[in-house]
């Protein structure tokens with residue numbers, strides 16, 4: 001293993017932004033499934049040989065990718081994805097724990113649009129890990145424009161990052177239907193309560209929902225057209241088919257599949273999650289107007 005070396009795996013929007021950020025303080029390599037003519041691009045094996053890895057492969061794809069490509073040999077890993085596996089309802093930390101010991105892994109959360117990070121605009125992110133030592137190793141690798149915080153609430157951060165994408169879809173629908181700012185604020189704040197209620201069932205800490213990982217990322221994503229999930233909501237409100245919306249987007253919107261996972265988990269554990277449920281029903285074809293009426297009117 002090449003000691004102190006770092007690589008980003010997955011050169012999508014977020015992977016490239018993280019590569020840019022991590023290249024400020026040290027040399028950072030990058031690799032992806034599709035070869036690209038970009039600075040520091042290497043083959044997968046060269047990246048896997050690095051001591052530090054940042055993995056920016058979407059949640060629904062990661063299990064298969066790990067099974068096919070990854071052998072643990074002491075690497076220290078940060079997971080950049082935000083989502084819950086729809087086929088099993090498993091959180092990313094549960095998937096990764098089959099491959100990586102918990103002291104070697106952390107999860108990035110917090111409000112951080114790739115398009116702003118890649119312009120070196122300031123943001124606060126949280127590195128969530130059972131190991132503070134891991135945080136202390138990664139933190140100095142980030143540039144000053146990304147202020148890093150530590151939390152040991154891995155499951156809380158994961159639920160915040162995944163759930164806010166679903167609320168962002170609902171918020172985009174609300175905006176697309178022109179229901180007004182009051183309605184949108186109601187939806188976002190009820191969404192925060194819903195996320196927290198869901199998280200409680202899995203041992204998440206309340207504070208995570210009130211800080212950068214929860215409220216921070218929710219307010220960002222659920223109120224901006226820079227969010228892919230918010231744009232999915234706008235498209236649904238405009239009567240577009242989901243397939244068309246995703247094709248036009250050309251990037252991942254994790255909230256779509258995550259709403260399925262939340263629906264499943266809520267049923268299994270009997271958790272009251274009305275917004276996520278309506279998002280799932282809309283994605284399955286329910287009229288968005290009827291859904292939002294059901295949610296917002298008494």
Ligand SMILES: NC(=O)C1=CN([C@@H]2O[C@H](COP(=O)(O)OP(=O)(O)OC[C@H]3O[C@@H](n4cnc5c(N)ncnc54)[C@H](OP(=O)(O)O)[C@@H]3O)[C@@H](O)[C@H]2O)C=CC1
Pocket residue numbers: 010011012013014015016032033034035056057058059061065080081082083112113114115250251252254
């Ligand atoms: N964009 C953002 O602002 C932020 C995104 N995130 C999260 O980061 C994750 C990635 O998002 P983002 O980079 O924006 O998404 P993109 O859609 O831009 O890119 C996803 C990348 O994942 C790679 N990929 C997809 N499927 C596979 C697979 N089966 N095997 C290997 N690689 C695969 C693709 O690589 P290739 O193109 O080489 O085929 C693609 O470039 C998501 O979970 C997202 O929620 C988190 C914070 C901010």
Ligand SMILES: O=C(CO)COP(=O)(O)O
Pocket residue numbers: 082110111112113114165168217220221226227228229230252253254
């Ligand atoms: O997680 C994000 C910002 O923190 C990005 O959100 P979208 O995937 O909706 O664009």
